[in-house]
Amino acid sequence: MKDNLKTVIDYVLIGxxxxxxxxxxxxxxxxxxxxxxxxxxxxxxxxxxxxxxxxLFAVAIGLLxxxxxxxxHDRAHLLYYLESFILRIxxxxxxxxVTRKLxxxxxxxxxxxxxxxxxxxxxxxxxxxxxxxxxxIGDCYILYVPTSPNPTSGFTVMVHKSKVISxxxxxxxxxxxxxxxxxxxAKPDDIKALYPD
Numbered sequence: 001m002k003d004n005l006k007t008v009i010d011y012v013l014i015g016x017x018x019x020x021x022x023x024x025x026x027x028x029x030x031x032x033x034x035x036x037x038x039x040x041x042x043x044x045x046x047x048x049x050x051x052x053x054x055x056l057f058a059v060a061i062g063l064l065x066x067x068x069x070x071x072x073h074d075r076a077h078l079l080y081y082l083e084s085f086i087l088r089i090x091x092x093x094x095x096x097x098v099t100r101k102l103x104x105x106x107x108x109x110x111x112x113x114x115x116x117x118x119x120x121x122x123x124x125x126x127x128x129x130x131x132x133x134x135x136x137i138g139d140c141y142i143l144y145v146p147t148s149p150n151p152t153s154g155f156t157v158m159v160h161k162s163k164v165i166s167x168x169x170x171x172x173x174x175x176x177x178x179x180x181x182x183x184x185x186a187k188p189d190d191i192k193a194l195y196p197d
Contacts, residue, residue: 117174118164119194120145120157128194130167130174131157146174148181165193 039057087093116133120143131143139161146154169177173186 117167117169117171118143119167119190120159120164122157128165130169130177131164132171132174146178148178151175151178 039060083096086096118131118133118141119128120131121127122129122145129145131145133141134144134156135142141159141161141164143157143159143164144154145157146152167174168187168190176184177186
């Protein structure tokens with residue numbers, strides 16, 4: 001009886017872990033659908049003509065695409081002046097600057113951007129966790145250590161480069177490893193570097 005109960009609990013836990021990514025994607029889709037529906041209803045509530053609603057929606061999508069194109073190529077434009085205005089506002093400017101740097105860290109494809117992952121011993125010697133290298137200052141690595149199952153709830157540490165071991169995983173693979181609580185481990189060969197015995 002005890003073994004049957006343990007087997008059922010194992011299956012339930014595996015089912016929960018397997019269902020979480022599906023539920024997360026579903027929640028994102030529902031959020032986007034609600035946002036778009038509310039936007040359309042806001043516009044359509046003022047102008048009962050469906051052609052006006054469709055036209056305004058198309059203009060909004062076009063403006064977002066245009067701003068995205070300008071941001072990608074970093075040209076001087078209206079959004080540049082708006083951004084410089086936002087950066088002058090004390091608290092909002094700081095939040096905007098940090099958010100933009102974080103997004104650039106994870107979304108940019110430029111070679112100049114640090115996109116390295118490493119392992120660091122935490123919380124004690126012999127226990128290794130993957131971390132994102134967010135900055136380097138001389139021999140000091142500034143790392144963001146994500147926590148399972150939500151990688152955004154991690155913490156930032158500064159360590160000497162001698163305290164880290166380079167990982168073969170990229171940022172996406174580390175994120176998948178953390179979210180899946182270790183089930184999805186893309187580079188099992190890294191274990192040999194961490195535990196050479």
